[in-house]
Amino acid sequence: GAVVSQHPSRVICKSGTSVKIECRSLDFQATTMFWYRQFPKQSLMLMATSNEGSKATYEQGVEKDKFLINHASLTLSTLTVTSAHPEDSSFYICSAREPTGRGDGYTFGSGTRLTVV
């Protein structure tokens, strides 16, 4: 079945630095990927839709310059948290849709736990 790999699973960075999270579709091509953020005991919040070869579409209230998204190939999207601060500490999850996959076709990565110290 469709598999989405996310890396790293955990990362700790110092305040003010940037961190990159990768999302790969392993056995299918994904023209569109999605990035979510989830704070403890809360639901997933959609941050942006990543489009291969074009600019990402950000949800209202999400800072484009802070959360840089690059979707340079059909199997890879990256999320870079720039100038990270402790309030950016969260669980980041990516997703991709494989139209011929089971169910509704959406597959999620295993998430990245970001801790900013």
Place this chain on the structure above:
Amino acid sequence: LAKTTQPISMDSYEGQEVNITCSHNNIATNDYITWYQQFPSQGPRFIIQGYKTKVTNEVASLFIPADRKSSTLSLPRVSLSDTAVYYCLVGPFGGNKLVFGAGTILRVKS
């Protein structure tokens, strides 16, 4: 996208059947109902999807009344490993994004 309302939490015991109901009064004609499961520190996992009446797969059943303003996820004979958050989503099939509501925390006890 239609707004959904679910109970915040539910408790059950191993071996029992669990029914989680989701309200979606503003569901559109072309909307489907999809349920996801999420364990701590993991991404959500698709459980089941339906449009009307009843859908059953190897892990759950989904009951949707004729007016489609609500739906019920039924988990037969739950085990401790079914402890998770369950999300009900409503949107067009093949829609361009998934929007998650608050979800229901299911705790299965021994």
